[in-house]
Amino acid sequence: MSNNIKKLTFMAVAVAINIVGSKIALFLNLPIFLDSIGTMLAGIALGPLAGGLTALVGGLVNGVLGDIYAIYFSISGVLMGVLAGFLFHNKKNSWVLLPLKTLVVTLPASALSACIETFLFGGITSAVVTTFIIQALSQTALKLFGSAFLTQAVTDYVDKLIAIILVVVSMKHLPYELTHFEDNKKAKEKVAD
Known part of the structure; x- marks a missing residue:
């Protein structure tokens, strides 16, 4: 192949x-999304x-x-x-460095997600708990964008940290050939080392 x-x-x-992660999170009404484990896996393994x-593709299929919200939020994904x-x-x-790197991955995307939530959906998302928190916080000095960004930053960070830890741990335990895509000669040399 x-x-x-x-x-x-x-x-x-x-x-x-x-x-699958997204559907589990929606079904259980979790405050995290679980829709980026595959994204982190592909990014870490393939670039x-x-x-x-x-x-x-995941956002469009979802x-x-x-x-329907997944289509719009796929941009931040x-x-x-x-x-x-x-x-x-x-x-x-x-x-x-894993927590710091996760923060660097999360914050720009959280800002983008907050813009999508605020300007396209008025603070409403497919996640019931997140929508409730955003709406409640929007009645404070944070207003709608501040509450959307704060909520996204916290939930995204936890969600992505879980995803990245799962991926890093999984990649250490899966066969090298399954998670690394080099030519066969290089892969055999690395496995032999």
Whole structure:
């Protein structure tokens, strides 16, 4: 099987992980989203482009499957996937820097999500708990955008930290050939080392 087919198959599995995670979070009314585990997986294993594409396709498919908000928020998912790819792909990921790197992945995307929530949806999202928190905080000095950003920053950070930890731990325990896509000669040399 060619390397490109392996990468596309890997990305398809990552999209499926995003969709399943999203449906679990919606079904259980969780305050986190679980829709970016696959995005982080693709970004960390394959790089920024794969992370962004996985988020985009996952968001579009989730939108078609009934979560119309997912289509709009897929833009912030793309940003997270690209940033995760830049910060984690082919890098030594120390546990000490993991929370800081996750913050760098999360904050720009949270700001983008807050803009989408505020200007397109008036602070309403598909996550009931998040919508309630945003609406409650919008009655304070934070107003609607501030409450959307604060809520997104906290929930996104927790959500992405969980996703990144799951991916980093999983990648350490999965066979090297399953999570690294180099030519066969290089892969065999690294496994032998």
